[in-house]
Amino acid sequence: MIEIESIKEFGGYLKRYSHDSQACQCEMIFSVYLPPQAEHQSVPALYWLSGLTCTDDNVRVKAGAQRYAAEHGLALVMPDTSPRGHDVPDEKGRYDLGKGAGFYVNATRSPWDRHYHMYDYVTRELPALVEENLPLITDKKSISGHSMGGHGALICALKNPHAYKSVSAFSPICHPLQSAWGQGCFSAYLGDDQRSWEAYDAVALIEAGSTVPDMLVDQGTADEFLDEGQLLPETLVAACKKAGIPLQLRMQEGYDHSYHFIATFIGEHIAYHAQVLNQ
Amino acid sequence: MIEIESIKEFGGYLKRYSHDSQACQCEMIFSVYLPPQAEHQSVPALYWLSGLTCTDDNVRVKAGAQRYAAEHGLALVMPDTSPRGHDVPDEKGRYDLGKGAGFYVNATRSPWDRHYHMYDYVTRELPALVEENLPLITDKKSISGHSMGGHGALICALKNPHAYKSVSAFSPICHPLQSAWGQGCFSAYLGDDQRSWEAYDAVALIEAGSTVPDMLVDQGTADEFLDEGQLLPETLVAACKKAGIPLQLRMQEGYDHSYHFIATFIGEHIAYHAQVLNQ
Numbered sequence: 001m002i003e004i005e006s007i008k009e010f011g012g013y014l015k016r017y018s019h020d021s022q023a024c025q026c027e028m029i030f031s032v033y034l035p036p037q038a039e040h041q042s043v044p045a046l047y048w049l050s051g052l053t054c055t056d057d058n059v060r061v062k063a064g065a066q067r068y069a070a071e072h073g074l075a076l077v078m079p080d081t082s083p084r085g086h087d088v089p090d091e092k093g094r095y096d097l098g099k100g101a102g103f104y105v106n107a108t109r110s111p112w113d114r115h116y117h118m119y120d121y122v123t124r125e126l127p128a129l130v131e132e133n134l135p136l137i138t139d140k141k142s143i144s145g146h147s148m149g150g151h152g153a154l155i156c157a158l159k160n161p162h163a164y165k166s167v168s169a170f171s172p173i174c175h176p177l178q179s180a181w182g183q184g185c186f187s188a189y190l191g192d193d194q195r196s197w198e199a200y201d202a203v204a205l206i207e208a209g210s211t212v213p214d215m216l217v218d219q220g221t222a223d224e225f226l227d228e229g230q231l232l233p234e235t236l237v238a239a240c241k242k243a244g245i246p247l248q249l250r251m252q253e254g255y256d257h258s259y260h261f262i263a264t265f266i267g268e269h270i271a272y273h274a275q276v277l278n279q
Numbered sequence: 280m281i282e283i284e285s286i287k288e289f290g291g292y293l294k295r296y297s298h299d300s301q302a303c304q305c306e307m308i309f310s311v312y313l314p315p316q317a318e319h320q321s322v323p324a325l326y327w328l329s330g331l332t333c334t335d336d337n338v339r340v341k342a343g344a345q346r347y348a349a350e351h352g353l354a355l356v357m358p359d360t361s362p363r364g365h366d367v368p369d370e371k372g373r374y375d376l377g378k379g380a381g382f383y384v385n386a387t388r389s390p391w392d393r394h395y396h397m398y399d400y401v402t403r404e405l406p407a408l409v410e411e412n413l414p415l416i417t418d419k420k421s422i423s424g425h426s427m428g429g430h431g432a433l434i435c436a437l438k439n440p441h442a443y444k445s446v447s448a449f450s451p452i453c454h455p456l457q458s459a460w461g462q463g464c465f466s467a468y469l470g471d472d473q474r475s476w477e478a479y480d481a482v483a484l485i486e487a488g489s490t491v492p493d494m495l496v497d498q499g500t501a502d503e504f505l506d507e508g509q510l511l512p513e514t515l516v517a518a519c520k521k522a523g524i525p526l527q528l529r530m531q532e533g534y535d536h537s538y539h540f541i542a543t544f545i546g547e548h549i550a551y552h553a554q555v556l557n558q
Contacts, residue, residue, distance in 0.1 A: 260293055
């Protein structure tokens with residue numbers, strides 16, 4: 001991996017790297033915030049998965065997370081949301097399929113199956129890469145994300161309960177099988193057999209027996225995509241209740257789907273992860 | 280003024296307004312963050328003047344200031360950096376003259392003199408407008424800004440010592456008479472007579488007797504524009520020393536010119552202003 005940017009922030013460094021991804025078969029760019037503590041010791045890492053249309057840039061600029069990461073001595077690992085580049089297929093004119101909309105799955109259907117392996121990328125290739133090259137503690141990582149990335153965080157944790165110490169999400173797409181965004185991407189990337197979709201759906205995974213010790217989810221009540229039926233937190237509540245997973249779903253009165261909502265509560269999410277990671 | 284956006288953040292509301300500006304003879308857009316305290320009482324306001332190329336959007340998205348404004352019960356008033364619209368003259372292909380580069384002066388030279396009255400706009404028209412329409416305490420305002428906006432904050436305070444309770448700046452253009460950015464804008468907006476420039480130059484104003492009780496300035500040592508000689512903090516130090524103005528200039532080791540630098544220290548600036556405004 002090649003360092004392409006390093007900016008001092010809150011006593012640590014916000015860095016950007018590029019590398020040739022095996023999983024995605026293209027050059028990928030990601031950002032890492034290393035807190036001041038990382039100068040002298042290895043630190044735990046919180047992975048942040050972003051939502052539709054984002055790159056690694058949105059969260060590092062808009063969420064205000066670095067302040068809290070510095071406070072708690074956590075690194076932030078911020079991947080892109082899809083493969084990129086001229087060779088990578090895209091769906092022109094759609095923000096919710098193709099580039100910027102990898103949906104954290106391994107695509108099996110042409111033309112997406114060559115590059116769109118964001119699930120392998122964020123759960124295997126990227127952690128191995130940053131743990132080899134940066135001062136990160138290998139067995140101390142947690143995961144969070146927003147919207148499509150909230151979905152990503154939930155499924156990554158549910159599918160790898162030993163890899164992540166804790167999981168949280170903002171406005172996650174809880175049950176993509178039942179949301180228009182999820183259906184659009186899953187049918188394109190995975191084909192028509194809906195059983196193959198269940199491997200990437202938080203509610204379906206919980207119903208099939210996947211579990212995590214705890215889950216923190218924030219959802220704004222003024223979120224336009226909540227009304228549209230894209231997010232479906234009630235399905236997550238029902239699945240967690242049935243499975244006995246302690247879910248803290250906090251309906252945040254008057255908040256929308258934007259990074260201003262994330263900025264408001266990211267400090268509490270980072271404290272939640274730090275409590276587990278810094279044990 | 281017309282409210283065009285309202286987003287809940289940190290318990291308060293981030294709002295955006297448009298209005299027909301008399302000073303700038305065009306429609307202007309600005310943002311205001313009202314902290315939770317403003318729901319029940321009038322609050323003091325901190326004006327933030329942004330730098331070259333910015334609109335009202337950069338600071339509200341990138342600085343992380345709303346968190347601290349909510350904590351201290353201050354409103355943030357965030358104007359644009361120039362007049363806007365099809366009728367407004369611009370210098371195509373230049374980021375440092377015309378739109379996005381109003382430099383907080385009242386232009387006297389054609390074609391700029393009709394619209395480019397950002398000094399009157401930020402010191403007179405905008406305060407009168409927001410104080411009439413929002414829960415703000417009229418005699419409790421302070422001012423800060425970044426780069427061109429740091430210059431703006433310094434001159435607004437120096438020229439109106441009774442209007443602003445306190446002033447601070449990030450990486451300000453301290454002495455535009457001696458910087459390429461300042462010379463480019465002042466010669467275009469004000470003409471060749473350099474005596475007319477002195478009315479908008481912090482160092483020249485201090486040398487001519489303008490004063491403020493105190494001044495907080497943060498400057499990154501890794502700021503590329505510091506090396507380029509655009510910012511010249513040493514000239515401000517010398518002028519303040521001679522005039523007996525207590526200047527806290529903090530050279531921040533390794534920080535650059537970006538909003539990541541601002542985000543790191545904005546909390547301390549807001550605390551600095553709050554101490555005076557909340558007396």
